[in-house]
Amino acid sequence: MEQIIATVSQLNGFIKKTFEANPVFSDIWIKGEISNFKKHYSGHIYLTLKDEGGVLKAVMFKSSAYSLSFTPSDGMKVIARGRVSVYEASGAYQLYISEMLPDGVGELYIAYEKLKKKLEAEGLFDEEHKKPIPKYPSSVGVVTASTGAAVRDIINVMTRRYPYAEIIVYPAQVQGAGAAESIVKGIEYFNREKICDTIIVGRGGGSIEDLWAFNEEMVAYAIYNSEIPIVSAVGHEVDFTISDFVADLRAPTPSAAAELAVPSQTELMRKIEDLEYAIKTLLVSNLKNKKLKLNSVKLISPQDIIENYFLRLDASTKEIINGMEKVISINKEKYVGILSRLDALSPLKVLKRGFSVAVDENENVIKSVAELDEKKNFVLRLFDGERNCRVINKKEIGE
Amino acid sequence: MTKNFEASMKELEEIAEKLSCGEISLDESIKLFEDGMKLSKSCQKILEDAEKKVNILLEKDGEMKKQSFESEE
Structure with a gap:
């Protein structure tokens, strides 16, 4: 090779x-x-x-x-x-x-990471699975230790913010052997009895070992399977547990959980007052709109109608008079023109210039010598009168 | 009682919305207004009359029993 x-x-x-x-x-x-x-x-x-x-x-x-x-x-x-x-x-x-x-912390941390990865793969943290937290719960279940700061904080904040929600504390063991089982029992109890609208699961701050129950798989599944929405509140703001990821809502601290679980009475009062005000103003503006619409279809009074007719009548009368006057003046001019033309054409004027006209006994104008036989009587008309005349002979002038 | 409160709040919001969309008759808007005022008053009353209720569950003979919670300070 x-x-x-x-x-x-x-x-x-x-x-x-x-x-x-x-x-x-x-x-x-x-x-x-x-x-x-x-x-x-x-x-x-x-x-x-x-x-x-x-x-x-x-x-x-x-x-x-x-x-x-x-x-x-x-x-x-x-x-x-x-x-x-x-x-x-x-x-x-x-x-x-x-x-x-x-x-020391390390091993727990690794276990935490491992479980987190596993549960994430199993879909326990899926957003679609998360339920909305009721806005106005009538009752809130709290799974935590019956002594200590956490339960006191939750009760204080909740009674101050929203005194009309009942608080039911399920005293759970939150650290040490059996803690996970105790927390699971609390969650299951509320789900079985259906005596609350929201559940807060949590505890106050502590070491990673103290908080460990909230990193147990059985707690994670109990939260996941709860039909009642769950707010998790474990330790301080910096502490993240598996429960926080599974819960429908993560609160940084127990007091914050209480704030997230119930609305504030003061804010609610203000909201009600705002709504009341809105309803009042909306009614007023609706009424105003209706009134405007009503005005736009209002009938015209009879007096207005009559006045209107008078105005129209006046206008028409004036128009008619104007028209008549115009017609009259135009015709007058025409008449004067015709008269003057008539005058110019008048035979009297021609006769005045020395011409005369001969008419027979039937008043027919004689236009040719052929009509004038010998001894024929005719009338010769001049401008100042007429004379009866008779043809002497038919001898042509100049013959 | 608080269930009613939630329903009342929702109804109150709906009334404001209906009124704001305009296209409703005069009768209807007056009715909505009256209903709204009633709801608002009843909601406020619920809030004002509320009493603190804090209970703790205690196991007695294998059963959980509610008991008034006295916070030890």
């Missing part, structure tokens, strides 16, 4: 690929003690994790180091999560840390 000669880079590259192909190395939790802790000015953290048997180089980049909830230092026992890969330039494998926790 032929021997292959590889370069250093090729080998390191190959080893890196081998590491990255292994799913175990892609997301792993490592327990160890910090040594050689160094925070680079760039914000990246370089350290070594060790135990009795060995050491592991590790780096936490700025983006992950930013979310550290504690300040790591040499000698501290921690649990780190990350992926294992090879830094080719130095030929060394190392842990690329994404999360790091002080040991």
Whole structure:
């Protein structure tokens, strides 16, 4: 078999690929003690994790180091999560840390993360499953310890804000062995008896161990299966438990849960007053609108009608008179014109100029000598009178 | 009683909405107005007359019994 000669880079590259192909190395939790802790000015953290048997180089980049909830230092026992890969330039494998926790808390945290992932996959956190919290509950069930700040805060806030809702406390054990079972019993009790509209499940602040019951799977399922909407209120604002994710509403603290569960009396009073005011003004504006509509269809009074007719009559009369006058004056002009033309054509005028007209006994005008036989009588008309005449002979003039 | 309160609040809101949409008869708007005023008064009365009721459940002979809750300060 032929021997292959590889370069250093090729080998390191190959080893890196081998590491990255292994799913175990892609997301792993490592327990160890910090040594050689160094925070680079760039914000990246370089350290070594060790135990009795060995050491592991590790780096936490700025983006992950930013979310550290504690300040790591040499000698501290921690649990780190990350992926294992090879830094080719130095030929060394190392842990690329994404999360790091002080040991002790670490194991619980891992359990929490695991359960969270599992329940999320099972659909327990689905938004569609979440029920709306009743606006005006008549009764609120509270599953919490009967002593301590949480129950007192809830009662104080609720009675101050909304005194007409009944508060029913189910005294539950909220920490230690049997706590989860006790909380589940409380939720189931309210669901069975149906004596409240909303349930608040929670407790006051404490260590992660103290809050642990709210990270138990059975509590998560009891919340999920509750037909009554649930507000979860565990610990302080910074504490997130599985219950918070499953609940229909997460309240940062027990007091906040009480505020979210019931409306404020003062705000309600104001709301009622606002609605009352709105109804009053709306009625007034509706009435005004109706009145306006009514006015627009109002009938005209008889007096108005008569006055209107008078006006129209006056106008027509004037028009008629004007028209008549116009007709008269036009005709007058015409008449004068005709008269003058008649005058010009008058035969009298012609006769005046020395002409005369001859007519027979029948008053027919004689237009030709042929009509004038010898001895024929005719009348010769001149401008100032007429004379009876007789034709002497038919001799032509100039013959 | 508080169930009534929720229903009354809802009705009150609906009346305001109906009145605001305009297209209703004169009779209807006056009726809505009267109903609204009644509801508003009854809601206010419920709020004013409310009494605190805080109970705790205690187990007695295997049964849960309601009992007035005395907060220990």
